[in-house]
Amino acid sequence: MMMALHDFTAAGVMNICCSRHQQTGMASTRQRPNSMPELPEVESVRQCLAQARPSLLGKAVQQVQILHDRVVAGDLKQLGQILTGACCEQIQRHGKYLFFGFRSHQQADQIWLAVHLRMTGRLYLVPRQEPLPRHARLMLHLDQELTLRFDDPRGFGRVWLVDDPARVTADLGPDALTLGRDLFLERLHRVKRQLKPLLLDQSFVAGVGNIYADETLFRAHLHPGRRSDSLTSAEADHLYSALHQVITLAVQLKGANIDGVFEAGQFPVAVYGRQGLPCQVCGVLISKIRVGQRGTHFCPVCQCC
Incomplete structure (x- = not known):
């Protein structure tokens, strides 16, 4: 009003x-x-x-x-x-x-x-x-x-x-764009949570939302419901690399142009908003589930575990 x-x-x-x-x-x-x-x-x-x-x-x-x-x-x-x-x-x-x-x-x-x-x-x-x-x-x-x-x-x-x-x-985590590998891994080892809700938690890392959480987990080949304390050292390291690559590329391309996000954005989504469409890697249809009460897009084959 x-x-x-x-x-x-x-x-x-x-x-x-x-x-x-x-x-x-x-x-x-x-x-x-x-x-x-x-x-x-x-x-x-x-x-x-x-x-x-x-x-x-x-x-x-x-x-x-x-x-x-x-x-x-x-x-x-x-x-x-x-x-x-x-x-x-x-x-x-x-x-x-x-x-x-x-x-x-x-x-x-x-x-x-x-x-x-x-x-x-x-x-x-x-x-x-x-x-x-x-x-x-x-x-x-x-x-x-x-x-x-x-x-x-x-x-x-x-x-x-x-x-x-x-x-x-003061209550936010480090910024996702400038977050270093060592600090990320240190913070990751302190928590025991599902990966999707963890990435969305602004006190863990600031700036990640639904789009880039889904894209990060796809690039890391990790299921969104996987618990953080179950990751191997190699998987944890791969998760950081995926997050860094996704956020850096998205900033370079001025964000994503889907679901009303900036029209100038050119970031190419692989899973977010693509439920029912074939995975660009394996061809299996992208699924949408709820993890931590949030709609979540993932590939059942590429992110099977």
């Missing part, structure tokens, strides 16, 4: 967004509805906003506009007052979280805007005059006639202010 509109300018206003039209020099992170962005898709957003021409970095917030109250977790007025006049200096990511570092002339320290896209959140850096879409939730109007806009059809995404991203990431 549409909430009251809140504005904050230099005299008192606020706003938020992310990029889209590559053909006009604006970077694209568009999703279809019902998507669940995972680490590669969120990293694509970070790179898009930081590296696009024009980039979000170095832009100052002139106005903040909150279109739906519940998109902000915290004090609406404080968010608007703090961000108005502040310049974006950094964009960081950990797991599925984005962190935008802002600083103003009145602030000695950076203040961070944390963003979690959840199911269908999208960030667009667009020309300010672009028509407002139906599901816009928050906008940051910037200099150079740009707007950072947060759209979210289902409305589960959230933004909030933090003084340090570590406050948000």
